[in-house]
Amino acid sequence: MWRRKVSVTEMTTPTFRPVERKLQAVRARVWRARAVRAAPWSAVAGASAFSFAEVLGRPTSTALGVGALAVLTTLTVTLGVWRLVRPVSLAWLARLVETRLGLQERLSTALEVAPQNSVVAAALHRDVAARVTAIDVNAVVPIRVARRPSAVFLAALVLAVIAPQLGGWLPRTVPAVVDGDVGVSAASVRSLAELAARAAEDRSDPHLAAVARALRELAQEAESRPDGVVTDAERLGELLTALDRMTANGLPPGLRPADRVADQHTSPSSLSETLQALERRLAPPESVADDEPRGPGLTDRPIVGSPPGEPSAEGAGSTNRATGPVDGNYASRERLQELARQAAAERTQEVGAAAIIGASEDASAGASELAGRGSQELFGDAASVARPGESEAVAVQDDESEDGRRVNLEVAPDAADPITPQDGVVVVGDWQPTPLPSVSASHLPYEYRHVAAAYFLPSQRTVER
Amino acid sequence: MDEHRPTTEDVATLESDLGLLAATKREIASVVVGQDEAIEQLLIALISGGHALIEGAPGLGKTLLVRTLANVTGLEYSRIQFTPDLMPADVTGTMALVYEDGKATTRFQPGPLFAQLVLADEINRATPKTQAALLEAMQEHTVTVAGTEHHMKEPFFVLATQNPFEMDGTYALPEAQIDRFFFKIVVDYPSESMLETILDQTTGAETTTGKQTITPQDILRFQQRVREVPIASHVRRAIARFVRSTLPSEPANPAAVREYVRFGISPRGAQAVVLAAKARALLDGRFNVSLDDVRFAVAPALRHRLQLNYRGAAEGLSVEEMLLELFDAQARAAIP
Numbered sequence: 001m002w003r004r005k006v007s008v009t010e011m012t013t014p015t016f017r018p019v020e021r022k023l024q025a026v027r028a029r030v031w032r033a034r035a036v037r038a039a040p041w042s043a044v045a046g047a048s049a050f051s052f053a054e055v056l057g058r059p060t061s062t063a064l065g066v067g068a069l070a071v072l073t074t075l076t077v078t079l080g081v082w083r084l085v086r087p088v089s090l091a092w093l094a095r096l097v098e099t100r101l102g103l104q105e106r107l108s109t110a111l112e113v114a115p116q117n118s119v120v121a122a123a124l125h126r127d128v129a130a131r132v133t134a135i136d137v138n139a140v141v142p143i144r145v146a147r148r149p150s151a152v153f154l155a156a157l158v159l160a161v162i163a164p165q166l167g168g169w170l171p172r173t174v175p176a177v178v179d180g181d182v183g184v185s186a187a188s189v190r191s192l193a194e195l196a197a198r199a200a201e202d203r204s205d206p207h208l209a210a211v212a213r214a215l216r217e218l219a220q221e222a223e224s225r226p227d228g229v230v231t232d233a234e235r236l237g238e239l240l241t242a243l244d245r246m247t248a249n250g251l252p253p254g255l256r257p258a259d260r261v262a263d264q265h266t267s268p269s270s271l272s273e274t275l276q277a278l279e280r281r282l283a284p285p286e287s288v289a290d291d292e293p294r295g296p297g298l299t300d301r302p303i304v305g306s307p308p309g310e311p312s313a314e315g316a317g318s319t320n321r322a323t324g325p326v327d328g329n330y331a332s333r334e335r336l337q338e339l340a341r342q343a344a345a346e347r348t349q350e351v352g353a354a355a356i357i358g359a360s361e362d363a364s365a366g367a368s369e370l371a372g373r374g375s376q377e378l379f380g381d382a383a384s385v386a387r388p389g390e391s392e393a394v395a396v397q398d399d400e401s402e403d404g405r406r407v408n409l410e411v412a413p414d415a416a417d418p419i420t421p422q423d424g425v426v427v428v429g430d431w432q433p434t435p436l437p438s439v440s441a442s443h444l445p446y447e448y449r450h451v452a453a454a455y456f457l458p459s460q461r462t463v464e465r
Numbered sequence: 466m467d468e469h470r471p472t473t474e475d476v477a478t479l480e481s482d483l484g485l486l487a488a489t490k491r492e493i494a495s496v497v498v499g500q501d502e503a504i505e506q507l508l509i510a511l512i513s514g515g516h517a518l519i520e521g522a523p524g525l526g527k528t529l530l531v532r533t534l535a536n537v538t539g540l541e542y543s544r545i546q547f548t549p550d551l552m553p554a555d556v557t558g559t560m561a562l563v564y565e566d567g568k569a570t571t572r573f574q575p576g577p578l579f580a581q582l583v584l585a586d587e588i589n590r591a592t593p594k595t596q597a598a599l600l601e602a603m604q605e606h607t608v609t610v611a612g613t614e615h616h617m618k619e620p621f622f623v624l625a626t627q628n629p630f631e632m633d634g635t636y637a638l639p640e641a642q643i644d645r646f647f648f649k650i651v652v653d654y655p656s657e658s659m660l661e662t663i664l665d666q667t668t669g670a671e672t673t674t675g676k677q678t679i680t681p682q683d684i685l686r687f688q689q690r691v692r693e694v695p696i697a698s699h700v701r702r703a704i705a706r707f708v709r710s711t712l713p714s715e716p717a718n719p720a721a722v723r724e725y726v727r728f729g730i731s732p733r734g735a736q737a738v739v740l741a742a743k744a745r746a747l748l749d750g751r752f753n754v755s756l757d758d759v760r761f762a763v764a765p766a767l768r769h770r771l772q773l774n775y776r777g778a779a780e781g782l783s784v785e786e787m788l789l790e791l792f793d794a795q796a797r798a799a800i801p
Contacts, residue, residue, distance in 0.1 A: 099800050104755035109697040118693035119471040119479050124752035
């Protein structure tokens with residue numbers, strides 16, 4: 001019977017492809033195994049770097065970043081060096097497999113000879129193709145974590161855990177810059193001292209007064225230096241921390257500047273920034289209005305509402321009932337445009353004794369420049385304005401209409417439940433007068449006054465009380 | 466070119482050939498008990514196309530081994546007992562005066578060398594001149610008598626024996642000539658259990674001589690196939706480095722080599738190792754050379770090629786151990 005003779009090329013080539021596929025699978029497994037072997041050492045490096053940073057007194061977030069960087073760097077470098085020293089070629093993989101499975105150089109030989117070279121080569125390829133299907137990649141390259149590096153890693157982990165405590169025993173790095181230039185001018189410190197003194201006087205707070213005195217002394221000492229720069233960073237940091245703590249009541253823990261000061265007072269630039277932040281916080285509205293550069297023609301006169309001399313908005317707002325699409329009380333577009341023109345033409349003196357009674361952090365003014373700005377940005381400190389139960393916070397979510405802006409939502413400060421828009425209709429809770437005064441528009445920094453006069457204030461009925 | 470490509474039938478034939486080899490090995494082992502390693506080495510030398518020098522004490526079955534090989538392979542067998550008075554013509558043959566059709570004429574009368582399997586018993590007892598005649602035939606597979614070249618019948622396989630103990634009155638083979646032997650097979654004493662089997666088999670009423678399992682044509686085909694067995698580059702490299710490591714003139718080589726070795730391994734020795742490893746792979750039913758095959762071939766292929774110097778001999782160093790140690794060092798380096 002006639003039988004077609006099948007050439008070796010036909011016979012072996014298709015069956016030999018699985019060998020290469022299998023070797024590729026082994027290659028992937030080899031790299032995974034290498035990564036696992038390198039991982040404990042990388043973790044050791046990361047934990048060590050973290051511990052080192054902690055011992056040096058770096059903030060935890062910084063230490064974590066350094067640790068993560070050390071892990072990645074070590075892993076990358078280790079695998080890179082491994083790749084250079086022991087390249088994972090197909091021939092190498094073949095030798096690895098045949099050594100571990102006792103295949104007696106079958107794979108590496110088969111990789112080097114073509115099946116059509118000879119009958120023996122053809123037989124070899126057929127033999128290899130049959131054997132390769134039984135190769136268990138996991139058995140060839142078992143992935144296991146070595147004991148010794150794991151033990152070292154555990155030790156490093158323990159060190160990382162105790163490192164923050166260890167950092168307390170060791171000298172901090174602050175004294176190293178005590179006598180250096182911390183980049184804070186005497187004038188800045190004196191300015192802050194004066195603000196603190198005024199705040200202390202207002203509050204009748206002797207502790208704050210003491211801090212103010214200490215700041216004055218520090219400023220005086222700096223003024224005596226030729227460069228007029230504060231050099232005692234540690235002392236300045238302590239005073240700023242104290243001042244920060246005394247003036248940051250009511251802030252949620254995450255926002256307490258005291259935390260940030262404590263974290264950052266090893267850095268001269270942070271001292272400077274902290275000082276400026278405190279200065280902004282302590283500056284009374286009058287002083288801000290006095291000290292800050294103003295827009296041309298802007299005065300301290302009230303912007304909207306009653307004529308000067310009349311009582312301002314304290315206690316007002318009880319009439320601020322719900323305003324919806326039907327019975328809403330809006331500023332007209334003409335009025336808005338007029339106010340905008342007045343602001344632009346620096347003729348804001350016509351704006352009366354209006355007041356912004358408050359805004360929550362997410363208050364926005366639609367298309368105005370205030371869009372996306374919350375009261376924190378407006379007033380510098382959200383908590384002092386929108387403090388629950390005290391402030392007359394109004395959340396404004398609005399859109400433009402022909403009549404001006406439609407107020408979709410106002411939130412009364414004492415509303416028991418969160419008020420949400422219902423079917424597009426404004427829902428407003430009962431308005432209760434609060435003991436805290438609203439912030440007079442005239443006390444705002446000029447840039448906000450300008451914007452408020454143009455867009456924000458006229459849209460709210462409450463400001464026209 | 467396609468018609469030269471091996472086919473599935475060729476592969477099937479090869480696989481059945483390997484079965485023949487294994488059957489041959491079993492058949493010899495059933496007659497010559499307890500000498501499995503020597504049998505394997507003998508078959509390797511046979512299918513590699515080399516000649517072997519068998520060394521062993523009297524009575525260990527050297528002659529039986531060769532005779533059994535002749536029986537199972539169907540090779541024309543001839544035995545030459547070498548003695549000091551043996552002349553070259555006694556081995557190669559001579560021009561004899563014969564009468565044909567009433568006329569006297571000379572005709573070549575082939576000597577006992579003209580066989581396919583020649584047992585040159587106690588080769589070291591013949592004079593160097595006679596040894597040289599044999600060795601020339603081994604090398605060239607031809608004998609020149611009276612200016613006429615006579616070809617040996619293929620396959621041509623010479624097995625020479627020598628007794629390591631009775632060296633008085635012998636002519637030791639010079640290094641250049643001993644190098645022509647592909648293998649030096651050492652027949653060792655059998656173990657106790659094997660000895661029992663030998664006693665049982667050889668002193669009974671029936672003795673076996675072995676039946677033919679392969680033909681001379683099969684052997685010629687094997688000799689061709691052996692050279693086709695592929696060898697991986699890292700194995701080849703390990704052999705080359707190993708051979709280089711036996712040279713006493715290389716400063717980087719181990720101190721023992723530089724101190725105790727007189728001559729290292731020649732390229733012919735390296736060739737013998739590779740060929741023997743290839744043959745061993747086929748004998749083992751595989752189609753490629755492994756490091757194990759090479760290691761197996763190192764001792765029989767090189768033990769008579771590595772010459773220790775006087776100090777090495779005086780220290781009683783084992784050539785085999787030194788060779789295996791040197792090879793293992795290179796083989797380890799080849800393993801990932």
